[in-house]
Every structure is written in structure tokens, then in C-alpha cells.
Amino acid sequence: MSSTARYAIYYVPAAATALYRFGAAALGYDAYQGVDCSYLDGADGGTWPALVREPRVYGFHATMKAPIRLKEGYIERDLVEAFQAFAARQRPFAAGRLVVRELGSFIAAVPEAPCEPLNALAASCVSTFDKYRAMMTDQELTRRLTPGLSERQIEHLYRWGYPYVFEDFRFHMTLTGSLPVQKRTAASRFLCAKFEQLLQAPLLTFDRLVISRQPQPGAPFTVLHQAALGSPA
Secondary structure (H helix, E strand, O other): OOOOOEEEEEEOOOOOOHHHHHHHHHHOEEOOOOEEOOOOOOOOOOOHHHHOHHHHOOOOOEEEEEEEOEOOOOOHHHHHHHHHHHHHHOOOEEEEEEEEEEEOOEEEEEEOOOOHHHHHHHHHHHHHHHHHEOOOOHHHHHHHOOOOOOHHHHHHHHHHOOOOOHHHOOOOEEOOOOOOHHHHHHHHHHHHHHHHOOOOOOEEEEOEEEEEEEOOOOOOOEEEEEEEOOOOO
């Protein structure tokens, strides 16, 4: 297995759900199949692809353990086995109602209210799977060491390979890239209207995790393995 491959622990809704179909169509990419898909009805085919170019590489997801390369001595099977055992020890829980919101310069689906079980599970993912993480390259560090990070976030970056963990974690499923105000306002209005048309998406039952894999830099992530929480490994 190539040492350039990266793996991430994500929450990705089940492929058949209204929430996943909405998110995949927003990005124009199906991470389960690893193929492009049609954009949301009404999206401007001339301008929308540029608005979602960055997040579509990752597919519709929420990050629980940010992408890592495997440390020397570990192979993909080691990570998958540990992931299966971890998921089996967890229990599903209700995470509340989802809403579409602007988060800084981008748009995402987020829980309407804080959910402590969700935050605790994310923290456990960060610490449990860190043993498999190779040290960041200088290029990876530079990419993640962005302006505006707090001192604590920089400490998290050096210790855990990602700045937005533990106290700085916020569960979100990204729907656009970073947008200027005018484009963001229009995109937010469009996405909110589409989301409100869904019958099943607003209430999130957190019952699954996946491993997503990026075979080489720049390639899209695809779902490698999925596990229901609480199911035997």
C-alpha cells in the first residue's frame, strides 16, 4: 500500500438516506461509489462546481479523525481491524436536529444544539487512532498551519496532526468551499431551501462511522469500510 495514501475516520450518512443524497448532490460526488453524481436540482451548472470544488474531494462527511498517512509498521488491515473493534464498543445515540448554517466563510449542515455524546465520540476517535498516524511532512504542516489559529489550536496541530479537536471540535458536514459574502449568501439561501424540502434529514441518529481513503494526493476520498456502532466486529 502506497505511503502517500491517507485515511480518515468520518461520519458519512448511509448511502440510501435522504441526508446523504442531499449532501452528495450538493457536492456532485458520491464517495461510496467514487463517482461524480448530478448536482442538486436548480444548481447553476456553470458556477456551482467552483463553489464546491474543495470539499467535493472529501465527499459529504463529518470529520472525526482528520486524514492521516499510516505510520511505518502499520498497514491498512491494522487500521480496519482497530476501527471495527472501536465501532463495536460504541452505542448509537440521538444527535438532535440538523440545520444548514454559515460557518465562517463556508456553509455546512450542523446540529442545531451542542451534543455532548457527539463531542465525546470525536475526542475518542482522535486519541484512539493517533497511534496509526505518521508524522506530518513539512508540506502537510504548512497546509494546516493557517492564519488565525489560536495558540491552543496550534498546540493541537503539533500534537494531534489537526487543530480542530477536543475543545475546538465542531461537528459539521461541509457543503461548500470558502466563499465571499455575496456568493455565500446566495448559496446559503439555495441550500437552506433544498434542505428544508427533505422529509427525513433533519433528525440525526448517530449510528455509524466509516474509514475513507485517498489513494494519492489530490485524488478524491472514497469510503473504504463502514461499521454500525454497537455491531460485533
